[in-house]
Amino acid sequence: xxxRDFLRSGLRGLIIAGLAAISGVFVYRNYTTKETCExxxxxxxxxxxxxxKKPEGLKFKRDQxxxxx
Numbered sequence: 001x002x003x004r005d006f007l008r009s010g011l012r013g014l015i016i017a018g019l020a021a022i023s024g025v026f027v028y029r030n031y032t033t034k035e036t037c038e039x040x041x042x043x044x045x046x047x048x049x050x051x052x053k054k055p056e057g058l059k060f061k062r063d064q065x066x067x068x069x
Contacts, residue, residue, distance in 0.1 A: 043049055043060035052058070 043052070043057050046052065046057070049057060049061065052061070
């Protein structure tokens with residue numbers, strides 16, 4: 001094996017390992033059980049508000065219903 005081939009295969013291995021690590025981070029982040037809000041103004045722009053069970057979400061939904069009535 002020549003030096004150039006060694007470096008090329010090593011670089012490919014590093015790229016594949018990096019892609020696998022990044023993919024693992026994204027998969028892990030999607031399947032964690034910890035519930036966190038992503039917004040600085042919770043609930044106002046949340047796409048998951050309808051199914052939210054957090055106290056802040058429930059309070060926001062209750063306040064919205066009260067303001068509509």
